[in-house]
Amino acid sequence: MTTYRAIQGMTVQSQTAASTAGQIWYDSANEVFKLQKVLTAAWATGGTRSNATFRGAAIGSTSAAVASGGTQTPPLPSGPINNTTELYNGTSWTGGNAAPLNLGYTTSGGTEAAGIVNTGESPPGSGTSTLHYANGTWTAGGTKTFAAQNSLGAGSQDNYICIGGVFQPSYAPQNNVATYNGTAWTARSTYPISIATGGCSGNADLAYAYGGDSPPAVATAADWSGTAWTTGTSMPTGTNNMAYNSAGPTTDVLSANGSPSTPTSLIYNGTSWSTTAATSQAPPQAVMAGATTSAGCVKWGGPGSNYQYTEEFTGGGPGSTTITVT
Amino acid sequence: MADYQYIEATCWGKGFITHEDSRHISFENYAGNLWKIPNNDQHANRWSAGVAGVKKTLVEAQAIYDADLVVRQNAWDALPDDAPEKDASSSFYWARPTGITLTE
Numbered sequence: 001m002t003t004y005r006a007i008q009g010m011t012v013q014s015q016t017a018a019s020t021a022g023q024i025w026y027d028s029a030n031e032v033f034k035l036q037k038v039l040t041a042a043w044a045t046g047g048t049r050s051n052a053t054f055r056g057a058a059i060g061s062t063s064a065a066v067a068s069g070g071t072q073t074p075p076l077p078s079g080p081i082n083n084t085t086e087l088y089n090g091t092s093w094t095g096g097n098a099a100p101l102n103l104g105y106t107t108s109g110g111t112e113a114a115g116i117v118n119t120g121e122s123p124p125g126s127g128t129s130t131l132h133y134a135n136g137t138w139t140a141g142g143t144k145t146f147a148a149q150n151s152l153g154a155g156s157q158d159n160y161i162c163i164g165g166v167f168q169p170s171y172a173p174q175n176n177v178a179t180y181n182g183t184a185w186t187a188r189s190t191y192p193i194s195i196a197t198g199g200c201s202g203n204a205d206l207a208y209a210y211g212g213d214s215p216p217a218v219a220t221a222a223d224w225s226g227t228a229w230t231t232g233t234s235m236p237t238g239t240n241n242m243a244y245n246s247a248g249p250t251t252d253v254l255s256a257n258g259s260p261s262t263p264t265s266l267i268y269n270g271t272s273w274s275t276t277a278a279t280s281q282a283p284p285q286a287v288m289a290g291a292t293t294s295a296g297c298v299k300w301g302g303p304g305s306n307y308q309y310t311e312e313f314t315g316g317g318p319g320s321t322t323i324t325v326t
Numbered sequence: 327m328a329d330y331q332y333i334e335a336t337c338w339g340k341g342f343i344t345h346e347d348s349r350h351i352s353f354e355n356y357a358g359n360l361w362k363i364p365n366n367d368q369h370a371n372r373w374s375a376g377v378a379g380v381k382k383t384l385v386e387a388q389a390i391y392d393a394d395l396v397v398r399q400n401a402w403d404a405l406p407d408d409a410p411e412k413d414a415s416s417s418f419y420w421a422r423p424t425g426i427t428l429t430e
Contacts, residue, residue: 044344046339277348304398321346
């Protein structure tokens with residue numbers, strides 16, 4: 001009979017971290033045996049929110065997220081757009097300071113310390129308001145150059161891009177684009193098509209926008225250079241109302257779910273799209289916080305009573321699993 | 327033999343489905359705290375036991391789902407006729423909820 005030492009070239013080591021893939025090691029810090037391997041990407045349930053909302057604001061990261069506003073359910077499919085705020089610490093949600101405006105069909109991004117929300121519809125709101133969030137404090141930002149909700153948006157509080165959207169009374173998709181420097185919005189070159197409810201990553205200097213409702217749902221994508229739009233790599237299929245990592249770079253895009261209801265998650269690496277782990281819930285109009293797939297993202301919401309759940313994404317890569325020794 | 331089974335279990339949040347769970351088990355969540363997981367699968371059965379899940383027959387699961395659907399349809403019906411959710415030209419348009427037939 002062969003031995004671990006013969007296979008691996010060493011005995012089982014007592015360490016605080018693994019050395020190589022395939023290694024069985026004793027985690028001296030946690031006093032358990034572990035197997036180091038390459039883990040696949042996966043979703044898991046996160047903390048359960050007090051409110052089931054969709055299309056609210058999503059700011060921050062998996063370990064420090066801010067959920068504010070959204071359309072509240074029940075009643076279904078649509079209920080009062082609200083200003084309730086909840087904070088996530090990576091484990092559970094707790095109440096936060098309410099936003100000064102009701103936040104419906106927003107775009108948002110940034111971090112818990114420097115978040116940004118394009119208010120969308122805050123009935124009967126203007127569709128041009130901007131809010132800043134900083135560790136519990138809400139303040140007013142600049143006035144956007146066009147009125148919209150259900151826009152595509154990405155970036156940080158001082159480097160943000162907002163694309164398209166719809167607004168009352170026609171609710172027709174538009175192609176307006178504006179960028180934000182933390183103080184003021186500037187109108188920019190229009191998006192190649194009229195669009196709403198799509199996804200976007202990057203910022204005002206470099207962005208990748210994809211999918212959305214033109215209508216119908218499109219797979220079309222476009223790259224923003226900071227000054228102009230060029231044709232981007234299309235999504236595999238026409239998708240709208242997806243949850244996406246608006247705080248992420250253009251080379252690490254995570255798009256989850258969408259309309260019609262689907263558990264599919266996709267990753268775009270700056271060159272091509274690929275399918276990654278499926279979610280257990282498949283709501284359209286969920287929202288997502290988090291920057292990169294390697295650091296993880298968290299999504300929540302959807303138009304249904306069971307969408308107070310949160311799902312956390314972790315990207316693939318080196319990791320260890322505990323071995324139960326009996 | 328059915329490929330899948332339905333479990334009724336209330337998600338408590340973090341740890342209900344771990345990343346390791348979802349690497350081994352395909353999960354589909356439906357209204358009514360229903361979770362569709364593989365049948366005759368050790369990982370899935372262990373997960374169900376760990377979350378105190380109650381196995382439902384296909385008929386029972388469908389009834390739970392349908393009851394929730396009625397609630398959603400009633401809410402949609404209660405919206406004013408001129409609500410954006412009922413305007414097919416509006417981005418807020420949301421078709422009246424329709425049910426699905428669960429399968430194993």
